[in-house]
Amino acid sequence: IMIPCSNRIHEIIEWVHGEVIADIGCDHAYVVCNAILNGQSKKGYACDVALGPLENAKKTIEEHQLTNQVSCCLLDGIQGLNEDVDQIIICGMGGKLIIDILSKGTLHPGLHLLLSSHKDDYALRKYLMENHIHIIREKMIYDNNHYYPILDCIVDTTEQMIDEAHLHFGMNMVDSLTYQNYLDFEENKYKNILYKVKKTEFLEKLDYIKEIRTQRIS
Known part of the structure; x- marks a missing residue:
């Protein structure tokens, strides 16, 4: 990791594997910038619905000479996202907000999603199951006195069956x-x-x- 960040962001970056990534609600763009500096991704979009976070993101991008590889996008969720994106990252918000963002976007089979909610995990997993998004693996992390699941997912055409126990406490958990x-x-x-x-x-x-x-x- 080139740019210092919290344990939670550190753990998210570990599972970034898209050639072209989009971080929705990007904050300081640490995820996108670190993924590119680490050679995990070639190109990235730092996306947010507000100008404040995008200003922070811009500073990080410029500080690390990444203006050719990372673009800032003022977006409402994933609507209007560039089609070259192969992994979307939505972390640091509640499960219901993540559901709202996913439900308003266009998701094609083969698209990877990296999700991390700080509440409503059950609702999020249930939504993924009912909308043909498979949870490939999950890991539980502990940061700042709070447990967060990180879900590595792929959009599919079939439903992944998840029983109640795993809807509550994690599917394919490391x-x-x-x-x-x-x-x-x-x-x-x-x-x-x-x-x-x-x-x-x-x-x-x-x-x-x-x-x-x-x-x-x-």
Whole structure:
């Protein structure tokens, strides 16, 4: 990594593999610029709906002499995105906003998506399943006292079947200590809630965690 950035951005960059990438809600354009400086991508678009972040992005691009390879785009989501993009990156926002962005864009089979939500993971996975977007792999990361899943996806023509346990807690998840810690954290959270509120939905969550743990051992 050439440009210093947070652990979360670091982990996102690790899974960037498009020749031409578009970072939606680009902030300082650290993802796009680092991916190009690392030789992971040849060209990139730093996209945002507001001018402020694009000004920040422009500074990063100019500082690292990347004006020939990275363009700033004032875009609402992915509408009007250049057709040469083969990987779209949408990270650092809620799952429902990511769904909203994806639902308004044109997604063709073979297009890669790299997604990371800070809430509503279940809704996001369910949307992907119902809209022929396959989750190839996921990893759970921990940054700034928060767990974030990163989803590496591809647009397909068929539906990927995902059971409830994996809709809740991750599909094709990379097994790591962070993921085990995340499951522990979720388990404790629901156990604590159940002390106060006896609801079947919380009992179900504990069952799903147990199901995932059992599958990983077998």
